[in-house]
Amino acid sequence: MKTVTLTLTNPPKLLLEGQNITPDNFAGKNTAEIATLDLWEGKQKIPLGKHFTVAGDGGATAAETKIVLRGDCTRVKRIGQQMTAGEIVIEGNADMYIGGWMQGGKIHVKGNVDSFCGIGMEGGELIVDGNAGCHLGSSPRGEWRGMKGGLIRVAGNVGSDTATFINGGTIIIGGDADIHVSTHGEGGTVVIKGDAKGRVGGQMVKGDIYVYGTIENPLPGFSMVGEVEQEVDGETALFAHHIGDLGERHPVSRGKTVYANLYTRL
Amino acid sequence: MSELIIRNGFVFDPLQGIRGDRMDIGIKDGKIVETSTLSAPRTIDAAGMTVMAGGVDIHSHVVGPKVNVGRLFRPEDKLFKSPHKSPTCSRMEMGSSVPSTFKTGYDYARMGYVFVNEAAMPPLHSPHVHEEIRDTPIIDNAAMPVFGNNWFTLEYLKNNEIENNAAYTAWLLRATRGFGIKVVNPGGSEAWGWGLNCVHIHDPVPYFDIAPAEIVKGLIETNEFLGLPHSVHLHCNNLGNPGNYTDTLDSLRLAEGYAPKNDFGRKQVMHVTHLQFHAYGGDSWGNVGARSKDIMDYVNAHDNITVDMGQVTLDETTTMTADGPFEHHLRAQNNLKWANVDVELETAAGVVPYIYSPKVKANTIQWAVGLELALLAKDPMRIFLTTDHPNAGPFTRYPRVIAWLMSRAARDATMKTFKWLDRTIDATSIDGIDRELDLYEIAQMTRAGPARALGLTHMYGGLAPGMDADVAVYALNPGDMPSDPAAIENAFSRCALLVKDGVVTVRDGEVVTEPAKRTIWVDVKVPENTQVQRDIYEHFLRHYSVKLDNYSLFEEHLHNSRVIEVDTTQ
Ligand SMILES: [Zn+2]
Numbered sequence: 001m002k003t004v005t006l007t008l009t010n011p012p013k014l015l016l017e018g019q020n021i022t023p024d025n026f027a028g029k030n031t032a033e034i035a036t037l038d039l040w041e042g043k044q045k046i047p048l049g050k051h052f053t054v055a056g057d058g059g060a061t062a063a064e065t066k067i068v069l070r071g072d073c074t075r076v077k078r079i080g081q082q083m084t085a086g087e088i089v090i091e092g093n094a095d096m097y098i099g100g101w102m103q104g105g106k107i108h109v110k111g112n113v114d115s116f117c118g119i120g121m122e123g124g125e126l127i128v129d130g131n132a133g134c135h136l137g138s139s140p141r142g143e144w145r146g147m148k149g150g151l152i153r154v155a156g157n158v159g160s161d162t163a164t165f166i167n168g169g170t171i172i173i174g175g176d177a178d179i180h181v182s183t184h185g186e187g188g189t190v191v192i193k194g195d196a197k198g199r200v201g202g203q204m205v206k207g208d209i210y211v212y213g214t215i216e217n218p219l220p221g222f223s224m225v226g227e228v229e230q231e232v233d234g235e236t237a238l239f240a241h242h243i244g245d246l247g248e249r250h251p252v253s254r255g256k257t258v259y260a261n262l263y264t265r266l
Numbered sequence: 267m268s269e270l271i272i273r274n275g276f277v278f279d280p281l282q283g284i285r286g287d288r289m290d291i292g293i294k295d296g297k298i299v300e301t302s303t304l305s306a307p308r309t310i311d312a313a314g315m316t317v318m319a320g321g322v323d324i325h326s327h328v329v330g331p332k333v334n335v336g337r338l339f340r341p342e343d344k345l346f347k348s349p350h351k352s353p354t355c356s357r358m359e360m361g362s363s364v365p366s367t368f369k370t371g372y373d374y375a376r377m378g379y380v381f382v383n384e385a386a387m388p389p390l391h392s393p394h395v396h397e398e399i400r401d402t403p404i405i406d407n408a409a410m411p412v413f414g415n416n417w418f419t420l421e422y423l424k425n426n427e428i429e430n431n432a433a434y435t436a437w438l439l440r441a442t443r444g445f446g447i448k449v450v451n452p453g454g455s456e457a458w459g460w461g462l463n464c465v466h467i468h469d470p471v472p473y474f475d476i477a478p479a480e481i482v483k484g485l486i487e488t489n490e491f492l493g494l495p496h497s498v499h500l501h502c503n504n505l506g507n508p509g510n511y512t513d514t515l516d517s518l519r520l521a522e523g524y525a526p527k528n529d530f531g532r533k534q535v536m537h538v539t540h541l542q543f544h545a546y547g548g549d550s551w552g553n554v555g556a557r558s559k560d561i562m563d564y565v566n567a568h569d570n571i572t573v574d575m576g577q578v579t580l581d582e583t584t585t586m587t588a589d590g591p592f593e594h595h596l597r598a599q600n601n602l603k604w605a606n607v608d609v610e611l612e613t614a615a616g617v618v619p620y621i622y623s624p625k626v627k628a629n630t631i632q633w634a635v636g637l638e639l640a641l642l643a644k645d646p647m648r649i650f651l652t653t654d655h656p657n658a659g660p661f662t663r664y665p666r667v668i669a670w671l672m673s674r675a676a677r678d679a680t681m682k683t684f685k686w687l688d689r690t691i692d693a694t695s696i697d698g699i700d701r702e703l704d705l706y707e708i709a710q711m712t713r714a715g716p717a718r719a720l721g722l723t724h725m726y727g728g729l730a731p732g733m734d735a736d737v738a739v740y741a742l743n744p745g746d747m748p749s750d751p752a753a754i755e756n757a758f759s760r761c762a763l764l765v766k767d768g769v770v771t772v773r774d775g776e777v778v779t780e781p782a783k784r785t786i787w788v789d790v791k792v793p794e795n796t797q798v799q800r801d802i803y804e805h806f807l808r809h810y811s812v813k814l815d816n817y818s819l820f821e822e823h824l825h826n827s828r829v830i831e832v833d834t835t836q
Contacts, residue, residue, distance in 0.1 A: 142341035144602060144619075249601060 001066050001087070002059040004034060006052040008071030014042045015095060016051060019078040023065035023086025023105060026058035034058060062086040062105065069094070077114075080107045083124070096133070099126040100140075102150060115159060116140075121169060123150045134159035134178070137171045137190075147171075147188060160197075163190045166207060172233055182209050185260060191232055204245045204260035212237075212265045221245035222262050230263060239263035269294045269304045270768065272737060275312030276744045278706050279319060280647065280714035281728030285706045286744045291317060293735040296768035300731050310770075314743045315762055318709045319728050320380030320736030321664075324716035325499070325539045325574050326655040327586055328370050329384050329398035329407065331391045332615040335605045336364035336584040336656070340619060343584065354776050357403070363583040363656045371403035372777050373662050378738025378761035381717075381726045381786075384409035385499070385539065385654075386450060386588045388609040389416070390812070392442035393823045399785050400825035404771060408720075408786040410499055411442045412588050414449030414481055415456035417474075417611045417809070418801065423484030424476040431484060432491045432834070433795035437802065441818040443787040443827070446496035446720075447489050450588035452478040454503055455614040463591040465504040467516045478503050482520045486535050492790050495530040495721025495830055497572075499537045505592050506543045511557035514544040518564055521571055529832075530721030533569065537719055540576025540654035541565075542636035548693075551628050555693040558638035566644040572719045574650040577636035577667045578629060579659025580680070582621045587657065590614030611809055622659065627686035627693075632658075634694035637670055637677065641701045646710035647718065664712070665758035669751040671703045671711075676751030705744050721830075722786070739763035784828040791833040 004026050017040035026034055034057075035049030048054070052071075059065040063085035070091050073079070077095040080088045085105045090098070093111035101120040108127045115133035118126045120140050132154045138161055139146030146165030157175035164180065166188035176194035183199070185207040192210065198217030201209055210232050222244030229238050243259035251258045270293040277289040292301035327333050337343075340363075347362040352372070359369035374382060387395045387409040399407045413419045413435065422431035435447065453471035454464040460472045467479040485498045502517040504510040521536040538544070545561045548554040565571055585596060590606060593616025597604035605617040622629040636658070643649040651668070655661035669676040677696065684690055691697040703711075717727020725734050741762045748754060760775025769781040806814035 140342060140345055142339065142343075143345070 001064050002057055003066045003068060004031075004054065004056040004058055005068045005070065006048075006054055008051060008069070008073055008076070009053045010051045011072065012041045012051055012075060016041055016076045017078055018076045019081040020048065021067060021069070021079045021088070022081065022083040023058070023062035023067060023088070024082070024084055026067060027062045027065045027086070028058060028060060030057045031055065059086070080105075083107075093130070099124070102126060112156070118147070118150075118152045120147065121150045121152065122148045125150060126152045128154040128156070131156035131175070132158045134161050135164065136162045137166065137169070138163060139165035144184070146185075157194065163188065166190065176213070182207060182260070201244055201260055201262050203248045205248055205250060206258055206260055208261045208263065210239065210263045210265070215264065219245065221247045227266065228263070238266045240266055268768075269307035270310060270735075270765065270770075271301060271304060271307040272310045272312050272317060272739065272763075272765070275315050275317035275739060277317045277729065278709040279729045280706060280710045281718070281723055282730055284729075289317075291729055291737055293737070293765060293768050296735050298729055298731050298733050298735050310739075310763060312739045312763070316705055316740040316742045316744060317729075318378070318738050318740070319713045319717075319733075320726065320738050320764065320766065321374075321378050322713045322716040322720070322722070322726050323374070323379055323382040323652065323661065324537070324650050324720060325385045325652045326382050326661055327385055327657070328382055328655070329367065329402060329409065330387055330395040331607075332386070332586045332588070332617055333364060334394070334398070335607075335617050336586050337361060337366065339603060339605055339617065340364060340584055352776065354778050356780060363581070363660045365660075367398050367401040368403060371405050371783070375404045375764055375766070375772050375777055376760050376775055377662070377664060377758060378740065378764050378772070379405060380734075380736040380764070380766050381406045381408075381722070383407070383445065383720065386448055387411045387442060387444060388588070388613050388615065389438055389442045389444070390609050390612055390817070392444070392819050396443060396785065396819060396823040396825060402783065403780045404766060404777070404783055406784045406786055406828070408445035409442075410446045410448035410496075411438055411444040412448045412450050412613045413438075413485060414452035415454070415613050418805065419485070420453075420456065420471065420474040420476055420481065423481055424474060426484070428484065428487045428491055430795065430798050430801075431488045433792050433798040434802070435488055436492060436790035436792040436834075437798065439788055439790055443785065443819050443824050445786060445788055446494055446499060447485055448499045448501075449482060449485055450501040450613065451503055451505065451592065452481040452500075454478070455588055455590050458590040458614050459608060465507070466513055467503055467520070469503075479516075479520055482517065486521060486524050490524065490527045490535060492792070492834055493528040493832055494788060494790070495528065495532060495832070496719065497526065497532060497534050497537050499539060501539050501587070501589060502544050504544070505540075505587075505589055506596070508546050508548040508550055508554040511545050511547055511560055514538070514541070514561060515564055518561075518568070518571060521568065524570060526570065528721060531718060531723050532721040534572040534648070534719060535570045537572045537574070539574050540652065540658065541573045541639050542576040542578065542632060542658060543654070545635050545639065554628060554631055556631060556635045556638055556695060558635050558642055559695060562639055562642040565648070566642075569645070569648065572648045572650070572715070573639070574652040574716075575636050575640055575667075576652055576654040576658045578622050578632040579653055579663035579666060580622045580624050580629065580633055581659045581663065582619070583656045583659055584617065585620045585657045586615070586617040588613045588615050590616045592616070593618050596620065610811060611805065624680070624683045625685040627689050630684045630686060630690040631693050633680075634690060634696035638694065638696055638699065640671055640703070640711070641699045646703070646707040647715040649711060650716045650719070651708075651711045662759075665755045668708055668712075668758050669755040672708065672754055673751040674700055674702055676754075679751070705742070735765055735768040737763075737765040782826055784826045785824060786828050786830065787824075788830045788832060791831070791835055793835055
């Protein structure tokens with residue numbers, strides 16, 4: 001594994017569109033070539049080297065390439081977008097769309113991220129040590145085919161509209177979640193270890209949600225069916241099991257109607 | 267204006283019966299001229315290439331409110347599917363199945379098309395339609411207002427008042443700057459206001475006490491009474507349902523006994539659109555099968571009818587139609603998002619995304635049905651290439667449809683991707699058809715035929731002196747056609763050259779200039795009819811939410827008007 005270190009030494013006036021900062025794009029390129037990759041500041045196309053000091057060369061393939069971002073990337077968007085392999089470590093904060101449409105590899109953000117991170121995710125891992133904004137692991141606007149796979153782990157709190165149209169994969173939130181979780185979900189798992197504000201599982205067809213704390217405003221479309229013991233994220237606990245959203249269509253599998261499951265910790 | 271001569275191409279012009287002769291095409295002041303009249307023309311070498319008139323699309327949904335709803339509620343149709351701005355185009359392009367107005371104009375031009383007929387204009391929203399026409403570059407547009415569920419039409423036809431209906435039709439064509447009489451699910455979209463539908467031609471329309479059959483016949487009589495350039499343009503009842511071919515045959519038979527009356531060279535009294543959606547046997551999606559042969563046997567034997575394909579292209583697309591109940595029905599099948607609207611007194615509309623997949627048996631049968639219709643047609647001057655854009659697929663797939671029509675190998679290669687190939691073959695006759703269309707037949711289906719059916723052969727669809735200088739050149743040598751059907755598709759996707767109104771517009775597949783486009787509409791002069799004037803006044807007073815004075819298109823909405831005048835008072 002070869003490491004390329006990008007240090008934000010010349011911060012942009014506007015937000016930077018950093019979708020070219022991926023192991024896929026850096027693979028097979030040396031320091032100088034990486035510095036010529038395109039970024040966008042507003043509508044201006046500019047070379048990556050204008051804002052970042054580049055050190056190190058990319059590996060032969062994406063899988064053999066690691067990118068480390070230093071400096072304040074609070075205003076750098078789309079890092080790791082559509083990456084298929086390799087690794088990215090962001091030492092501080094980052095902006096929106098981090099790991100969007102990610103297919104493989106791993107992104108570790110040591111600070112906070114803004115909204116739309118991990119949207120349309122198909123595989124790989126996105127780890128955030130701080131908080132995340134809205135639309136974490138959600139489907140892109142208008143799209144009904146949301147997160148398909150992979151793992152998103154946020155240690156802190158998240159904003160609204162997490163996991164909209166989730167179809168697969170896992171999202172684990174260490175803190176609290178704002179309104180709208182797994183809206184229109186049709187698969188996948190969301191774990192909220194803190195509290196959820198409300199509208200959890202609205203119009204959900206299939207899939208699982210775990211809430212360890214309280215749901216401030218639970219939806220009437222979920223009905224409790226019993227208590228179950230479940231192993232979640234390596235620990236076993238007792239949960240109240242609710243099925244729903246009863247106002248939504250539900251598929252029938254082997255003669256039995258399939259519902260979405262909402263588990264609240266007892 | 268400059269002179270041009272396009273030299274030595276293989277010319278296909280069915281309107282003049284020219285079948286690939288090596289000829290020169292002369293152009294002067296935006297018109298085709300005899301080459302002998304040119305003094306110092308700029309020469310374009312088309313040696314080894316195919317030369318046709320600019321393409322004419324008889325049925326496509328490209329402008330207006332329901333198209334825009336498709337654009338608005340499908341941002342995902344743009345995501346990662348919008349090219350960077352072309353350095354040679356003035357505007358950026360967006361979208362895939364419902365492209366932006368700009369992309370629509372550019373992509374049609376890149377394929378060598380010059381005229382596109384918007385297939386359904388809700389009269390109340392005609393200003394929106396015309397504003398989008400203005401914003402769609404290069405291609406000339408017409409738009410057909412919908413009449414098949416209009417309260418005036420239903421009332422007049424219920425009482426068999428053809429003359430009054432004709433006067434109203436003339437008024438509405440002028441009010442909307444419309445081109446002709448479109449009929450969508452006659453009676454059914456009005457019934458949708460009651461949560462009902464008319465699936466058979468004798469189902470009564472609630473309240474109005476009339477049936478689709480009477481609406482269609484009445485509108486044919488109205489159309490021929492007025493002598494419009496185009497005929498009644500019919501989207502039949504019961505679209506998209508297994509077993510609907512009998513309803514389609516019933517609808518086709520409504521044209522029996524009628525002959526065209528017009529001064530525009532039109533030979534049909536009824537154009538039946540997106541026939542593919544109307545040619546299914548069986549009684550469920552489990553046993554649905556192609557009934558293309560039954561339908562085409564009838565069409566082949568009746569030359570007062572034209573049809574277009576509505577070919578399924580096996581893409582993710584966006585369905586949109588004034589057939590409101592159909593879209594509700596479709597939404598219940600695929601559970602995707604749905605937009606629905608009622609247009610007061612006039613029509614309805616719905617929009618639902620749809621994915622035609624080679625893995626879904628119903629979709630691959632639909633694919634076969636569309637191609638069978640064209641391949642079983644005896645007269646390619648009466649069946650036209652469409653995808654009912656974007657309903658069965660985006661218009662940008664026309665080149666692929668051409669490749670399927672011209673090459674059995676292209677069809678076989680696509681069929682190899684079908685999950686349910688054996689069942690598709692069992693349910694259709696596509697595997698037994700070896701016919702491969704030639705370039706002359708393609709020219710019939712894509713320019714000469716649609717232009718004649720629209721009554722526009724004095725301007726579009728051919729290369730005779732006096733016609734618009736709209737010329738498309740494709741990098742295909744008819745004497746040495748590529749064995750790889752992908753090469754046919756590529757050649758038709760990006761024409762080598764498009765001259766529009768005498769201006770070189772596309773070169774090597776890139777738009778290089780954007781000549782002024784035009785709006786074609788039909789202005790019919792009818793005798794003064796006080797009864798109809800009073801009816802219009804009354805309906806606006808009692809039922810419309812807009813005032814009569816605000817209803818008709820304001821002149822400034824009409825972009826670069828090219829009016830076709832029809833005078834019934836003579
Ligand atoms: Zn249509």
